[in-house]
Amino acid sequence: MIDGRFAIDYQVHSTRSHDGLATIREQCLRALEMGLDEIGFTEHKDFDPADPAVGYFDYACYSREIEQAREEFDGRLVIRKGVEIDYQHWFEEEIRRYLDAHEFDLVLGSVHYVDRMTVMSPEYVQGKSAYEAYRRYFDAVAQSMESGLFDVLAHLEYANRRGVPAYGEYDPAPYTQQLSDIFGTMLRNGAILEINTAGLRHGAGHCYPCEQHVSLWAQLGGREISIGSDSHDPADLAANYTDAADIACRNGIFEVCSLSEGTRVPRSLVRSADVTAV
Numbered sequence: 141m142i143d144g145r146f147a148i149d150y151q152v153h154s155t156r157s158h159d160g161l162a163t164i165r166e167q168c169l170r171a172l173e174m175g176l177d178e179i180g181f182t183e184h185k186d187f188d189p190a191d192p193a194v195g196y197f198d199y200a201c202y203s204r205e206i207e208q209a210r211e212e213f214d215g216r217l218v219i220r221k222g223v224e225i226d227y228q229h230w231f232e233e234e235i236r237r238y239l240d241a242h243e244f245d246l247v248l249g250s251v252h253y254v255d256r257m258t259v260m261s262p263e264y265v266q267g268k269s270a271y272e273a274y275r276r277y278f279d280a281v282a283q284s285m286e287s288g289l290f291d292v293l294a295h296l297e298y299a300n301r302r303g304v305p306a307y308g309e310y311d312p313a314p315y316t317q318q319l320s321d322i323f324g325t326m327l328r329n330g331a332i333l334e335i336n337t338a339g340l341r342h343g344a345g346h347c348y349p350c351e352q353h354v355s356l357w358a359q360l361g362g363r364e365i366s367i368g369s370d371s372h373d374p375a376d377l378a379a380n381y382t383d384a385a386d387i388a389c390r391n392g393i394f395e396v397c398s399l400s401e402g403t404r405v406p407r408s409l410v411r412s413a414d415v416t417a418v
């Protein structure tokens with residue numbers, strides 16, 4: 141528990157990702173120290189041959205380390221085996237085959253590249269208005285959710301990481317219809333919306349997505365959320381967890397999803413102190 145609420149971090153990377161800075165064991169030790177109930181490892185799995193990290197992820201080795209950690213931390217910490225898939229539509233069939241052949245507790249769908257360019261990189265923004273640049277990004281997110289491949293939409297509005305430095309303050313207003321359509325697709329496919337706190341560390345000024353879009357998710361009937369820090373370093377584990385939980389609760393979402401091999405259990409985000417006070 142953190143702040144008297146059920147506490148998870150469902151976007152965590154270890155040295156089983158090319159850019160992780162700590163082992164699975166080190167992240168688990170930090171999770172115990174903080175009082176996390178569940179830690180969800182979501183290592184990067186990339187399919188783009190142009191990506192230098194494409195061959196890095198090793199499923200067998202990862203599974204072995206998860207098993208070892210489950211034995212060591214048995215009864216003290218729940219450990220989920222997840223993956224963060226970089227989605228680009230031309231790899232969709234390859235991703236589908238991969239997921240059919242490998243087991244995970246949670247599968248995150250992420251968009252980092254659009255039109256084969258890092259989203260909002262200098263090359264990407266060249267000649268595009270802010271509207272065009274964000275619209276293309278949301279088109280790619282829409283495709284990722286239409287694929288039906290993912291349990292969770294990871295870091296929606298990640299484009300802001302570089303979009304804010306490129307275009308200045310982000311105005312979500314022009315994208316409401318696009319976001320409504322994406323959320324409609326997710327609700328039909330049973331996908332979960334992640335509140336990712338890395339935006340607060342990246343200087344975007346808000347979580348991914350911004351609170352307006354969490355509110356839109358709730359207005360459209362979305363109740364299932366996940367919370368993740370995108371920690372690559374134990375120092376960032378569960379960073380701003382209570383901020384993310386507060387955003388959910390302010391918008392009428394009082395539970396976070398616990399995922400295990402296809403099952404989902406809602407867990408309370410309401411502080412135990414508030415429950416006993418009622």
Ligand SMILES: [Zn+2]
Nearest residue numbers: 224250294295
């Ligand atoms: Zn990511």
